[in-house]
Amino acid sequence: MAESRRYPLKTDPQGMVGRECPNPSCKTYFKVEASHVDCDELICPVCGRTDDCKKYTTVPQIDYINSLIFHKDSCPITQNGYSKTPPCRDYVEVPAKCVYACDSCNKKFGIDCKKPENCPYCKATREHLHEQNKCDLACKE
Numbered sequence: 001m002a003e004s005r006r007y008p009l010k011t012d013p014q015g016m017v018g019r020e021c022p023n024p025s026c027k028t029y030f031k032v033e034a035s036h037v038d039c040d041e042l043i044c045p046v047c048g049r050t051d052d053c054k055k056y057t058t059v060p061q062i063d064y065i066n067s068l069i070f071h072k073d074s075c076p077i078t079q080n081g082y083s084k085t086p087p088c089r090d091y092v093e094v095p096a097k098c099v100y101a102c103d104s105c106n107k108k109f110g111i112d113c114k115k116p117e118n119c120p121y122c123k124a125t126r127e128h129l130h131e132q133n134k135c136d137l138a139c140k141e
Contacts, residue, residue, distance in 0.1 A: 020057075
């Protein structure tokens with residue numbers, strides 16, 4: 001049996017990891033605490049969809065992990081800068097514009113451009129969510 005290997009996802013300066021709602025009509029991008037990436041389920045803070053945490057993995061994260069697997073954890077670089085293998089994929093986690101704390105579970109999450117309806121960890125409603133920083137939700141979507 002093949003040995004299972006875990007590839008850690010990158011975090012932003014706040015220690016959060018990006019997630020994207022798998023609901024095709026939502027696709028909200030939000031952040032969760034890095035310690036919550038390997039959870040059983042996650043809830044979209046906007047549409048409320050509950051699903052396996054792995055289904056919230058973003059495309060850049062999948063490309064990055066596949067690149068690490070393909071290159072066996074190291075990117076090939078030749079002296080002339082040319083390689084016959086596909087390039088390594090990388091991504092950067094940018095901090096969320098708004099960070100919210102949940103009164104029910106005492107966890108934090110980040111989101112841009114949308115008001116959350118639910119906590120992504122415990123599904124507590126908006127009344128239990130409080131802004132941790134000044135939010136600028138005037139974004140182009």
